[in-house]
Amino acid sequence: MADPTTNRPLHPARPTLSRFRRMRPTTGKSGQFGLAFWLPLAWLILITFCAIFAPWIGIQDPDSLDFINLQAEPNDAHLLGTDHLGRDVLARVVYGARVSLVVGFCAPVVGMLLGLPIGMIAGYFGGRIDGFIVGSIDTFLAVPGLVLLLLFSLIFGGSLLVVTVSLGLLFIPIFARISRAATLSFKSSEFVLAARTIGAGDFNILLRELLPNVVLPVLAFGLVAVASAIVVEGALSFLGLSVPAPHPSWGGMIAGGREHLEESPHISVFPAIVMFLTVLSFNLVGDTLRSRFADVREAAI
Amino acid sequence: MRYVLKRVRRLIVVVFAVTLFTFLLVNVLPGDVAYDIAGQDASEEEVQAIRADLGLDRPVMIRYVEWLGDFVQGDWGRSFRTDEPVAEAIWSRFPVSLELMVVAQVFALILAVPFGIFAAYRAGRTVDRTIATAGFMSLSIPSFMAAILLILVVSLNLGWLPTSEYEPLSEGLWANLRAFILPALAIALSEWVVLMRVLRADLIGVLQQDYISLARAKGLPVWHVILRHALKPASFSMITILGLQIGTLIGGSIIIESIFALPGVGRLLINAIYARDFIVVQGVVVFIAFAYVLVNFIVDLLYAVLDPRIRTERSDG
Numbered sequence: 001m002a003d004p005t006t007n008r009p010l011h012p013a014r015p016t017l018s019r020f021r022r023m024r025p026t027t028g029k030s031g032q033f034g035l036a037f038w039l040p041l042a043w044l045i046l047i048t049f050c051a052i053f054a055p056w057i058g059i060q061d062p063d064s065l066d067f068i069n070l071q072a073e074p075n076d077a078h079l080l081g082t083d084h085l086g087r088d089v090l091a092r093v094v095y096g097a098r099v100s101l102v103v104g105f106c107a108p109v110v111g112m113l114l115g116l117p118i119g120m121i122a123g124y125f126g127g128r129i130d131g132f133i134v135g136s137i138d139t140f141l142a143v144p145g146l147v148l149l150l151l152f153s154l155i156f157g158g159s160l161l162v163v164t165v166s167l168g169l170l171f172i173p174i175f176a177r178i179s180r181a182a183t184l185s186f187k188s189s190e191f192v193l194a195a196r197t198i199g200a201g202d203f204n205i206l207l208r209e210l211l212p213n214v215v216l217p218v219l220a221f222g223l224v225a226v227a228s229a230i231v232v233e234g235a236l237s238f239l240g241l242s243v244p245a246p247h248p249s250w251g252g253m254i255a256g257g258r259e260h261l262e263e264s265p266h267i268s269v270f271p272a273i274v275m276f277l278t279v280l281s282f283n284l285v286g287d288t289l290r291s292r293f294a295d296v297r298e299a300a301i
Numbered sequence: 302m303r304y305v306l307k308r309v310r311r312l313i314v315v316v317f318a319v320t321l322f323t324f325l326l327v328n329v330l331p332g333d334v335a336y337d338i339a340g341q342d343a344s345e346e347e348v349q350a351i352r353a354d355l356g357l358d359r360p361v362m363i364r365y366v367e368w369l370g371d372f373v374q375g376d377w378g379r380s381f382r383t384d385e386p387v388a389e390a391i392w393s394r395f396p397v398s399l400e401l402m403v404v405a406q407v408f409a410l411i412l413a414v415p416f417g418i419f420a421a422y423r424a425g426r427t428v429d430r431t432i433a434t435a436g437f438m439s440l441s442i443p444s445f446m447a448a449i450l451l452i453l454v455v456s457l458n459l460g461w462l463p464t465s466e467y468e469p470l471s472e473g474l475w476a477n478l479r480a481f482i483l484p485a486l487a488i489a490l491s492e493w494v495v496l497m498r499v500l501r502a503d504l505i506g507v508l509q510q511d512y513i514s515l516a517r518a519k520g521l522p523v524w525h526v527i528l529r530h531a532l533k534p535a536s537f538s539m540i541t542i543l544g545l546q547i548g549t550l551i552g553g554s555i556i557i558e559s560i561f562a563l564p565g566v567g568r569l570l571i572n573a574i575y576a577r578d579f580i581v582v583q584g585v586v587v588f589i590a591f592a593y594v595l596v597n598f599i600v601d602l603l604y605a606v607l608d609p610r611i612r613t614e615r616s617d618g
Contacts, residue, residue: 144593234445
């Protein structure tokens with residue numbers, strides 16, 4: 001089946017999903033990014049800045065215990081209050097951002113570095129190689145992501161590295177699928193044919209002709225992947241299976257405040273708000289960029 | 302028929318690969334359960350004795366084949382900790398997970414259908430954009446966060462649904478159901494968005510068909526046309542997604558079950574992980590994977606039955 005207008009093959013692996021993506025309206029006016037882009041971007045820059053420069057922006061030590069102010073409401077000394085051990089919630093939210101952002105950025109990069117070549121090879125060579133790769137991806141996807149992560153954390157223990165790498169592995173299928181679809185839609189185009197005619201080898205075509213075209217939709221998906229990486233890391237640290245306990249993380253803080261929801265909801269609610277805003281911002285910025293740069297190509301996934 | 306055979310073959314391959322992968326992951330890698338059981342001061346001999354006792358000292362492939370043979374016959378092993386048979390443990394908890402999923406999907410539909418209709422009817426207008434934004438926000442709330450906020454607002458502040466213990470169905474329908482309301486809502490809050498988007502997209506397409514214009518031209522009221530003529534053909538994709546989501550939810554309700562103390566499969570898995578009870582973890586993972594693949598398989602088949610084009614097109618994929 002081929003699209004008569006562009007003569008590109010369409011690959012409706014999941015017809016429903018592709019239809020829904022194609023119908024999606026582009027956000028905002030076509031010429032410029034709206035407030036729904038700049039506002040979240042500003043928040044992301046703020047939170048990243050705070051996370052990087054956490055020791056120097058005048059917040060307290062996230063691990064210092066203030067025994068006089070246990071579970072204090074937000075006040076002048078502790079802007080967002082203190083938790084059940086008297087630790088400053090604001091400081092812990094800022095230091096927790098470090099964990100979330102490191103995992104959030106690094107995990108998709110791991111997935112991209114591994115998934116992109118796999119997907120391109122599958123899409124380019126087709127045939128048995130493609131069948132094998134697609135089959136492996138299907139198998140991999142048969143185990144729900146969180147279950148796989150729990151399995152990894154059980155075996156390797158919880159640490160920033162383990163969480164980042166295992167979460168990165170989970171992103172391989174989606175990145176492989178996107179790059180496979182993009183490769184498929186470009187491999188029969190004229191410039192590839194031209195390159196082959198002048199004697200370029202497979203490796204050269206993949207690297208110099210296809211990669212620049214495939215990378216864009218993959219990158220455009222990247223920011224949305226960051227949002228879901230942060231959510232999954234939050235879920236893991238909520239369960240206590242991410243970074244070890246005294247280390248601040250958003251999920252861990254939300255879980256820690258669970259016992260004290262009735263008397264001092266602020267312990268859970270503030271990290272929850274910050275996490276929500278961050279995830280929402282990544283989603284909004286990512287979606288704007290995606291609908292701008294990858295709309296046409298993603299329709300083929 | 303050839304399509305079905307092809308799918309069945311793939312189903313078997315995938316399940317086989319999942320069992321092998323899980324078994325190897327759980328068994329080859331460090332963190333041997335024998336060390337855990339023996340305790341920290343145990344001598345190497347004691348550890349070896351426990352290993353021999355549990356049959357962990359034999360080559361891994363032999364153990365895998367044995368385990369697979371038993372597994373196929375319904376003997377999934379016994380918990381290292383509680384000595385409970387794994388298969389029984391899973392099946393006794395499965396109805397709770399299933400009920401949670403069904404209630405969650407019902408909630409998701411209750412949210413998705415009206416909003417999807419409104420958004421499609423007013424596509425591109427303020428209502429549509431408001432719903433899209435609400436959907437975006439809803440998607441950005443992880444389910445565990447939604448759960449905590451729901452407990453805080455609904456149970457603690459408003460006092461509507463005091464966090465209640467799980468009661469079996471024999472205690473009465475309401476007593477049983479009320480424990481599921483908040484957890485199901487926490488799940489539904491992120492699931493409904495996808496359903497709503499799919500319904501909206503399809504409904505927009507259907508509403509542009511000629512027969513809809515005809516119905517309108519005949520003078521039928523708008524709501525009659527949408528509900529009686531357009532909704533049914535437009536909800537096809539949504540129902541597919543609904544089915545596929547059930548697959549993901551089997552694994553996705555893990556956290557929710559443990560927050561609300563629902564004795565489901567997810568909680569069994571979490572507790573087994575905390576207790577490092579490898580054989581239970583292994584059983585649950587394979588069970589979840591199998592359920593997931595099976596649901597996908599059934600949805601795919603139904604799809605092929607309902608849409609003949611799929612049979613030929615996708616037989617190579």
